[in-house]
Amino acid sequence: MTKGKQIIIALFSTISCFIVSNYTFKHYFAFLGVLALPFVVKRAFLLCIWFILFSYFRLHEAMPFLEPFKIPKLLALACLIGLSWQLWMNYRNFKWHPLHTWLLCFAFWVSISCVFASNRAESFEMLSGNFLKIVLMVFAISLLPTHISQLKKIPFLLFLCGLLIASITLYNKHYEIGLVEETRVTIGRAFGSMLGDPNDLSLVLLFPLSFTAVYIFHGHIISRLIAMLISITLLAGIAATESRGGQLGVISVLFMSLLLRSKNIVTPLIITALGIMVLFIAAGIENRFVSTASTGTIDESAMGRLYAWGAAIMMAVDHPLTGVGLSNFYNNYYFYSVHWDGKNHAVHSSWFEILAENGFVGLILFAVLLVKTFQLSYRLLKRLKRTTYQPLSEGLWLGMISFSVSGTFLTQGTTWPFYILLSLLIATDRLTRNNEQLHQKDLNHGS
Template identity: 75%
Template sequence: MTKTRQVVIAFLATISSYVISQYTLKHYFALLGILAIPFVIKRAFLLCIWFILFSYFRLHEAMPWLEPFKIPQLLALSCLAGLSWQVWFNFRGFQWHSLHTWLLIFALWVAICCVLASNRTESFEMLTGNFSKIVLMVFAISLLPTNINQLKRIPLLLILCGLLIAFFTLYNKVHGIGLVEETRVTIGREFGSMLGDPNDLSLVLLFPLSFTLVYIFNPSHLIKCLAIAATLMLLAGIMVTESRGGQLGVISVIFMAILLHSRNIVIPIAITVVGIIILFAVAGLENRFVSSASSGTIDESAMGRIHAWTAAVLMAVDNPMTGVGLGNFYNNYFFYTLHWDTKNHAVHSSWFEVLSENGFVGLLLFAILVIKAFKLSYRLLHRLKHSNYQPLAEGLWLGMISFSVSGTFLTQGTTWPFYILLSLLIATDRLSQDSTQLYQHSQHAGT
């Protein structure tokens, strides 16, 4: 060991001992955080990937013993620190994307709607506590990677985290933990986790399913078999949530995945029809329709969604420009519903959520953002075809499909899923512009 290294170790040990003896443990960890800044800056995108995983899959909520460590907050701060460093010292390399512009326009309109909201306190709590962080992290995720090779690990990590959540879902089903309506599975419902809603839980499992379906068509028999096994486990997790929106998402991504690799449209249609029959039989969705009709649980039935959507339209008609404000649909349900059953309900649709809370203008801006993201995803399908990054492009395309279909029945307009997809699309687009570099990376990865 060199003398320089010995001096550095001795100095750090001395400082650490002093902090332990003079200050609280909190101050000691703060010092360690300062000392870790060089690592954070150098490995910012690696930390960014973990932020995606924790935020999308809510790993700290699926494993509550992680909650005291505040991992998502620490990862977010690390990503923002790395992004600030990158922008400050490499401003010329800063690549603005047209989707960044549309995101900021939509975010600005959401902020204006908060100012004019029916309950400003509720709206600004949502704006500062969640939505503003989402917008910031879109920039961090989309700008931190420096070469496309960094994105190759993302599909595998998404699949592994999806399998972990699917395992907890099936475990809860077997042991009768966190069930709603007697049979529908949730995770962390007792402490208000996002996964505590079976509909949201099904959407979380749909994203990794998009990537496992892509790898089923891999020429390697080992990868194909592993992908089939992972797909079956994710499908089982989605089935036990008994989410109709989730089932529609499954049908749509399976159809599109087969269509991407089939020259004959008859085959995808035939397989999809058979899949619909199997899904309804295995998942027991017909029992939900029967039980909903007999018990009159309007909020969980198709009629419950129609009532919520009607209330959303009436909110927008009454406030056509700005709606009732971010996060205010639930509190305004009583004043606009045509069917009051003694309690307020969620809107159960990303599109109607944006319409009711941000008006017709907000819905238009959100639709433009989604359409442009679709167009970009479609371009990436063709640009990355036959490269080592084709699974990434196809997975993001299927992810967009699943969000658009299942998001029609789930309230995800201003939460993480779509915006993580958006940021990954921007990152993939800007790093795959140089076809020569892309070819070199593909060749290097294949050797």
């Protein structure tokens, strides 16, 4: 050990002993936090990735022993410190993306809707406690990475987290923990976790499935087999939720993944049709359709969605510009639904959620943001074809497809899924453009 390292260790030990003997452990941890700042600044995007994983997969809720550590809040703080430092020191390297503008326009209108909300306290609590944090993290995720190789690590981390959540889902199913409607599995329902809704749980598992469905066709044989095994586990987890929105998302991922590799549409249609039958039988969802067909009526779950969508339209008609306000659909359901069964219901649709809570203007802004994001994803799909970044672009494209299909039946308009995809697409576009420009400069210089 060099003399310099010995001096540093001795100094650190002396200061630590002084703080422990004269102050509380809070001061000591604050001291350690100051010492960790260089690591935070240098590894800000790595911390940002873990923030994505904890926020999206709700790892601290799936594993309750992590809850006291407040890991998402610590990671969010670290990301913002790193982003602030990078903006201060390297502001010339950051380029504003057109999607940032559309995101801010939508966020501005969501904020306006909170001002005119039927329950302002509820709206502003959701705005400050969740939505504005999501918007802020979109900028962190899209601006912090400095090289495309940082983004290529994300799919494998998604595999691990998806496998973990799917395994817990199957464990709960086997031991009948947190079941709703007798058979539908959840995670953390007892303490109000987002994964406590089987529909939301299925959507969480759809995101990693979008990438495993891609990596089955890329890489070495071992990595393909691993991707296939993880895909089967994810499919089993989604089937255990018995979510029809989740099943539609799976169908769209399967079909689009096959379509990307087929020269005709017939083969993907046949394979997808066979997959649908197997999936519905495994999930037990066919019982709902059989019951519906035999009675000639729509089942209770489907009718609940129709009533909720009708209530959403009535809210928008009554408040055409700003809607009833962020997170106010549930509380207003009684006043606008044509059917009352003694309790309020969620809207069960991202599009009707935006319409009801932010009015027609909010829906138009969100639709423009979504279409622009799709256009960017499609351009990346074409631009990065036959490059080392092709699996990443295909995974993001399938993620957008699955969100749009399943989001029609799941309430995810102002929560993490779409905005994580948005930020990763912006980052991918920014970094691959830089690579193309540098490559073009090298070619010009060589000629």
